[in-house]
Amino acid sequence: MKNHLLLEKKEIENVFSILMKTWPNAKCELEHNNHFQLLIAVVLSAQATDKSVNKALEPLLREQPQFSAFDLVKMGEDNFLKIIRSIGLAPTKAKNCYKLSKILIDKFDGIVPLNRTDLESFPGVGRKTANVILNVLCDLPTMAVDTHVERVSQRIGLVKQTKDRLEIEEDLLKIVPKKYAVKAHHLLIFQGRYHCTARNPKCENCPIHKSCLKIGVTH
Known part of the structure; x- marks a missing residue:
């Protein structure tokens, strides 16, 4: 894993644009009434x-x-x-x-x-x-870093490799385009939960495969 391999600003914008189109209904999936x-x-x-x-x-x-x-x-x-x-x-x-x-x-x-x-x-x-x-x-632009956000953000090449979730949170908040900031962590969660899974990620059908650095992915 090479920590210096990170996506450039243009590619980051492209990644979130595609994720927004791929997961337009990405949201918290915990059921609640209040x-x-x-x-x-x-x-x-x-x-x-x-x-x-x-x-x-x-x-x-x-x-x-x-x-x-x-x-x-x-x-x-x-x-x-x-x-x-x-x-x-x-x-x-x-x-x-x-x-x-x-x-x-x-x-x-x-x-x-x-x-x-x-x-x-x-x-x-x-x-x-x-x-x-x-x-x-x-509707605040917070970044809740769970296992999916941690894995996907590093695998894609958005942030450097680390186990420090606060560091991941802070780095993501710095680079995520403002127009995607509120929804960003849900987009990464949905990508990780339903596509870029921990084991056997669906790289061959991935909508962001051209931008993804596939850090740590082995097939």
Whole structure:
């Protein structure tokens, strides 16, 4: 892997233009009906798939479409754990969701605060989770670096090779064209989730194959 091999500005513009056309409906795929539901869904999605989170929460949200922090506290940590048992790290996540619900009620009247400092003060909420919330609910040009964004951005040649996700986030925010900034991380996620997969990426049918540096790809 050669860290100095990166795409030039013109190619970066071309990559995001093509990704926008390829994934015009790229968005957060976590099902939610209100801000609180999105918050807990993102917390639950850590080291789990959006699909598994949606499947676990679907019966609950069908029964209580406006499920809130008040409802979760009333339900109790143990009962919430039973609902999310199928998700990885369920006991820890149930504990965090219960605690953050109590904090939301005590400090914010049950309303999710839409600023990074308050969001990151909640148990189970880190920078990536805050980035997702601020992007989806506020249309802010944040860059939530998950496994797909980390892999695809380096494989294409957008950023240098590193395991430091904060560094990847900062580098991407510097180079992503402004007109794609709000949607950029969703475009990279969809590209990684459905096309540029970790194993056996579909390079032969890739819409950006002419620009992609294919760093680390072996066939």
